[in-house]
Amino acid sequence: MLLSIVRPVASAAATGLGRRAASGIALKYSHAVYNAALSKSPQTLTKVQTELNALSAAIKETPKLNEFVHNPSLSVKDRTAGLEVLYAAGGKKEPISDITKNLFSVLSDNGRLGETVGVIEGFNELVSQYKGELTVVVTSANALPRDTLSRLESTLKQSQAAQQAKTLKITNKVNPSILGGIVVDFGDKTIDLSVASRVTKLNNLLQQSV
Template identity: 25%
Template sequence: MAAEDPSVSGVSGRYATALFELARDEKSVDAVKADLDKFEAMLAGSADLTRLVRSPIFGADVQSKAIAAVLEDAGIGGISAKFLKVLTANRRLFAVRDVIRAFRALVAKFKGEATADVTVAEPLSDKNLDALKTALKSVTGKDVALNVKIDPAIIGGLVVKLGSRMVDSSLRTKLNSIKHAMKEAG
């Protein structure tokens, strides 16, 4: 399965595929995805956790103990916790974000969903997220899972990447277009 999808290749793809196949066999794909989403949100919200995950300075012992504590604190258990501990023991924790991304791609393919990467200047309300999902579903004919990234630098609007297609309606891009048009006219 991993070989068919270029987004799930390499080390992260192999780990994600192994986790996906185990979760599928245990009928816990949604639970594992929810745990990984929670872990990724914790990573995004904690510079210390990101440092622990990415820095080669921390030994396997230190990383293992810290990750075990973090997982217990967050209430992440079962397959997800065991997997993250194996990733840590194998000194591959630095790749956890890529593994999570690859796992999501496998889940989306399994469920017949498409995945869209959406960049917004500030968090979207549930109403706006639902409207965006509905609009993307009308374009693709599939349910669309959203990976939302907040980037205040785009000022406003949004950037949507769905497969090989990208729509950039950010205010930053529009302002840059106006700036270039004014340079050419002047």
């Protein structure tokens, strides 16, 4: 079922998703698994989201699993064995659903396991849109204090995009490479207030003046 959905949604892969979500290739799979789950029921959609987030966490927290999904040279036998280990790590509370397994089988067969994290991020954005949520990702060089996030939330709630959403969800991601300041991603907009961005602009101006 999932495999048959992947190709038709290719042209619509980028529709409605923020810039941070994933590559166009990953978004094809995001749409495919989203459509497959929602066609079953809203409850199935929630179950698949829970599974995918658990698998994503397992990949990020387990170096061997992270290495597994990013190793395109593995044989079919090794990929099959690796997926079983991944399912066991992400499905500790209850068995992984066929929809989720089907997704990973397709990713594996197509040599796209390296896109896993992007696929899950894209899927989560689609679910957020379905639920009327506006997810805001605030990237900073260091974790932001709770009161700073609260002030940001109050400011963002005044935006037109937030007023059209049922709920507003703010996530703080840490990326030391931005040096300082913040980068705010919401909907299809990005507000780059990072030090790295200002340094880049300064360097470009200096190069143009030489």
